[in-house]
Amino acid sequence: MRLVNFSNGGPRLGAIVGESVVDLAHASHGELPATLLDLIDAGPDALNQARKVVAEATERVPLSSVRLLAPIPRPRKNVFCLGLNYAEHVMEGGRALGEDRNLPEFPVYFTKPPTAVIGPEEAIIFDPRISDKIDWEVELTVIMGRTGKNIKQSDALSYVFGYTVGNDVSVRDIQRRHGGQWFKGKGFDRSAPMGPIVVTADEIPDPQNLNIALRVNGVTKQSSNTKFMIFTVKKSIESLSEGMTLEAGDLIMTGTPDGVGYARTPPEYLKQGDIVEAEIENIGVLRNSVEEREE
Numbered sequence: 001m002r003l004v005n006f007s008n009g010g011p012r013l014g015a016i017v018g019e020s021v022v023d024l025a026h027a028s029h030g031e032l033p034a035t036l037l038d039l040i041d042a043g044p045d046a047l048n049q050a051r052k053v054v055a056e057a058t059e060r061v062p063l064s065s066v067r068l069l070a071p072i073p074r075p076r077k078n079v080f081c082l083g084l085n086y087a088e089h090v091m092e093g094g095r096a097l098g099e100d101r102n103l104p105e106f107p108v109y110f111t112k113p114p115t116a117v118i119g120p121e122e123a124i125i126f127d128p129r130i131s132d133k134i135d136w137e138v139e140l141t142v143i144m145g146r147t148g149k150n151i152k153q154s155d156a157l158s159y160v161f162g163y164t165v166g167n168d169v170s171v172r173d174i175q176r177r178h179g180g181q182w183f184k185g186k187g188f189d190r191s192a193p194m195g196p197i198v199v200t201a202d203e204i205p206d207p208q209n210l211n212i213a214l215r216v217n218g219v220t221k222q223s224s225n226t227k228f229m230i231f232t233v234k235k236s237i238e239s240l241s242e243g244m245t246l247e248a249g250d251l252i253m254t255g256t257p258d259g260v261g262y263a264r265t266p267p268e269y270l271k272q273g274d275i276v277e278a279e280i281e282n283i284g285v286l287r288n289s290v291e292e293r294e295e
Helices: 036-042 044-056 087-097 153-159 172-176 233-240
Strands: 002-007 011-017 020-023 067-069 079-083 108-112 124-126 138-144 160-167 192-200 211-216 219-225 251-253 275-280 284-292
Touching (some): 011 044, 036 044, 138 275, 233 251
């Protein structure tokens, strides 16, 4: 199932059918929730009911007539993120910074606050008084469907509700100035575009074989495949859940491939008026503009 959070007289949870959207709460006469978090909380029975409602629905809204929102506009807690999870990205970063880098032995984690999340077609805004070193990072983003702790790799994918596209927008100079702690430079407002849709896990049985790419103004900057992750989705969930509870609705951004701006020669950064398109196979294209604004 392909789910969207859309605006139609207020935020609504919908399912895409062709080029149209079924309003799940409306089509079920209020039996299904109006938000993705509530649907996840309601468990597998609610998802199965949603599939039945979609199959029987006669009233649909043209997809072109609605505005898509972030799948979870306000996560309940910080978004979990992996850094240095593609070998070529590790190497390009080392070259750019003049460092000798080895591949990480364990996953590298940081987080982005809920205020970082924006949806498709929303602007990535930067304040030039703070920094103009704004970079892109396309990432497969996992949405947890069940709560668990000390999850084994063999069970990990059964805890996943679905997947969406994320862009880990990074303020590079701020990222590096705080003693090696990335949180500040990765946690700016509007630095986590997500969407445009959520594809439920049953439609992506193997998250380790998806083409992943990012374009700026139509020019491809990143092009890879999730098979090149150092730590798979399963391994990342196992590692992250060691001694720490992952909850239904939690978001995990799984790292970016090579092709980021700061590692280019010369370095490239996002600027006023740029259009960024992050794309993942079987999920879709997340499109955002870039706006310079003093706030």
